[in-house]
Amino acid sequence: MVEYQWWQTGVIYQIYPRSFSDTTGNGIGDLRGIIQKLDYLAQTLGIDAIWLSPFYPSPMADFGYDVEDYCNVHPMFGNLDDFDKLIINAHERDIRVIIDWVPNHSSDQHPWFKESRSSLENPKRDWYVWADPTVGGGAPNNWLSVFGGSAWELDQKTGQYYLHSFLKEQPDLNWRNPEIKRVMFETIRFWLDRGVDGFRVDVAHYIMKDPDLRDNPPSPSGALTFHRPHGEYDSQIHLYDKGHEDVHQVYREFRSLLDGYSKESPRMSVGEIHIFEWQDWVKYYGSPEAGLEFHLPFNFTLLKVPWQAKAVRKAVDELESVLPGWAWPNYVFGNHDEGRLASRFGVEQARVAAILLLTLRGTPTIYYGEEIGMTDVEIPPEDQLDPFGLQVPGWGRDRCRTPMQWNSGRHAGFSDKPDPGLWLPLSEDYRRVNVESENECPGSMLTLYRELILLRKSSLALRQGKYRNVNSVPDDCFVYIREAAEEKYLIALNFSPDRRLINNFGYQEGKIVLSSLLDRTELIDSGELSLRPNEGVVAIINT
Numbered sequence: 259m260v261e262y263q264w265w266q267t268g269v270i271y272q273i274y275p276r277s278f279s280d281t282t283g284n285g286i287g288d289l290r291g292i293i294q295k296l297d298y299l300a301q302t303l304g305i306d307a308i309w310l311s312p313f314y315p316s317p318m319a320d321f322g323y324d325v326e327d328y329c330n331v332h333p334m335f336g337n338l339d340d341f342d343k344l345i346i347n348a349h350e351r352d353i354r355v356i357i358d359w360v361p362n363h364s365s366d367q368h369p370w371f372k373e374s375r376s377s378l379e380n381p382k383r384d385w386y387v388w389a390d391p392t393v394g395g396g397a398p399n400n401w402l403s404v405f406g407g408s409a410w411e412l413d414q415k416t417g418q419y420y421l422h423s424f425l426k427e428q429p430d431l432n433w434r435n436p437e438i439k440r441v442m443f444e445t446i447r448f449w450l451d452r453g454v455d456g457f458r459v460d461v462a463h464y465i466m467k468d469p470d471l472r473d474n475p476p477s478p479s480g481a482l483t484f485h486r487p488h489g490e491y492d493s494q495i496h497l498y499d500k501g502h503e504d505v506h507q508v509y510r511e512f513r514s515l516l517d518g519y520s521k522e523s524p525r526m527s528v529g530e531i532h533i534f535e536w537q538d539w540v541k542y543y544g545s546p547e548a549g550l551e552f553h554l555p556f557n558f559t560l561l562k563v564p565w566q567a568k569a570v571r572k573a574v575d576e577l578e579s580v581l582p583g584w585a586w587p588n589y590v591f592g593n594h595d596e597g598r599l600a601s602r603f604g605v606e607q608a609r610v611a612a613i614l615l616l617t618l619r620g621t622p623t624i625y626y627g628e629e630i631g632m633t634d635v636e637i638p639p640e641d642q643l644d645p646f647g648l649q650v651p652g653w654g655r656d657r658c659r660t661p662m663q664w665n666s667g668r669h670a671g672f673s674d675k676p677d678p679g680l681w682l683p684l685s686e687d688y689r690r691v692n693v694e695s696e697n698e699c700p701g702s703m704l705t706l707y708r709e710l711i712l713l714r715k716s717s718l719a720l721r722q723g724k725y726r727n728v729n730s731v732p733d734d735c736f737v738y739i740r741e742a743a744e745e746k747y748l749i750a751l752n753f754s755p756d757r758r759l760i761n762n763f764g765y766q767e768g769k770i771v772l773s774s775l776l777d778r779t780e781l782i783d784s785g786e787l788s789l790r791p792n793e794g795v796v797a798i799i800n801t
């Protein structure tokens with residue numbers, strides 16, 4: 259009998275701390291705010307783990323992904339006592355806590371970097387990636403920053419360039435130096451000792467680059483590096499500036515550290531890996547023979563493929579066929595870098611997406627606010643804060659990071675700030691789209707998420723059963739079966755705005771237990787299932 263772990267059977271919920279709940283009245287969320295909302299997460303919604311985006315001390319050039327101290331809490335979010343309380347309170351409610359760990363780069367205000375840049379001879383010089391200008395002057399090679407422009411910044415004082423794969427305020431740490439591994443692994447132990455259950459590893463594949471710093475070749479096709487066009491960054495094949503094979507050794511050691519930490523309460527890791535070649539991506543699981551790596555490398559494929567039944571089905575089938583039997587799948591539909599589901603597909607299809615996410619085989623990660631159907635907030639250019647959007651048009655991420663909508667009152671219940679001016683504006687729909695109103699409404703998005711999570715919890719087939727795709731269904735529908743022991747569920751999703759008939763799924767009788775519209779439970783008695791426009795259903799099958 260395989261024993262399943264919490265990170266396989268549970269549902270993960272991502273919290274962007276700045277936007278979850280503000281208890282100090284400054285218009286920015288904090289750790290105490292998260293503590294106050296744990297009952298909502300545990301009881302109303304029913305999730306099993308939270309992943310917190312960075313709360314570390316930081317100058318906030320990239321809203322916390324520029325870390326100034328890996329072992330502390332930014333005063334804006336609280337302090338280490340608050341963090342300890344958060345862990346205790348979460349664990350009391352059976353909620354695991356996953357924190358963000360940012361190994362590729364620190365802030366340029368981190369004491370390590372300040373020392374490193376102070377002189378060529380400084381003992382920490384080699385803690386970051388420094389290189390001489392080319393003979394004629396200029397950056398050491400053609401590498402580009404994800405956030406626009408060259409990935410190199412000249413340090414006038416010492417005459418060398420340092421590498422920054424993201425902002426120039428985020429210098430890349432040199433993982434080829436064993437000292438970096440040592441000190442960064444110490445930061446992991448620091449949080450493990452505080453009771454953290456897992457780590458989400460920021461841009462995990464970036465940490466190892468070509469040791470010879472070779473130029474990236476041009477990309478003749480201009481193929482997409484991410485899932486959307488990315489201007490100049492797409493002009494190269496990013497062969498040398500990330501994902502060097504040596505990265506796997508680091509994550510094997512990282513995994514040993516986690517696995518060796520506690521037999522009683524196993525810890526987990528989930529890697530942020532934007533790789534869309536299945537064979538390269540799957541390597542980040544490692545292997546039992548060579549050594550395991552991530553418990554879960556985030557699977558971003560469903561962010562990349564168009565929202566069409568055929569494309570989604572293909573992505574799921576490919577994942578199922580590429581994974582070795584011992585590796586566990588996972589799915590992500592949104593996060594603090596992506597547009598919200600309701601804005602990407604419309605509210606009706608966002609409900610279909612909720613069914614998909616919570617009935618596929620694999621760990622689902624829900625981004626805060628998706629459970630009430632929050633939408634992107636268009637922010638006028640002059641008010642935008644995200645440096646990515648300011649440097650690369652179209653990539654602004656403020657729109658999906660707006661404050662959580664708790665009720666229809668002042669500041670949507672997110673903050674008691676006496677004056678206007680939350681850190682980002684609220685969505686205008688908050689009087690209607692909010693936790694309090696939706697909690698009382700039997701047809702709401704919140705009710706849909708809650709019922710899906712409950713159903714998943716109560717069903718072995720949905721939690722850990724096999725996945726089987728049903729062929730011979732209309733092109734714009736995705737239909738599959740989840741089964742374990744005697745239990746079978748049929749999931750039928752209609753991606754089209756028209757009615758569709760599903761009559762070829764191989765069983766005669768069953769019962770619809772949930773519709774995305776939450777308005778019907780009915781018997782299936784003739785091997786046929788009629789789907790209304792944009793409807794998804796979950797049915798239990800009599801076998």
Ligand code: NOJ
Nearest residue numbers: 320323424460461594595
């Ligand atoms: C990925 C994170 O998700 C994103 O928000 C951040 O800006 C970059 N990594 C750089 O750390």
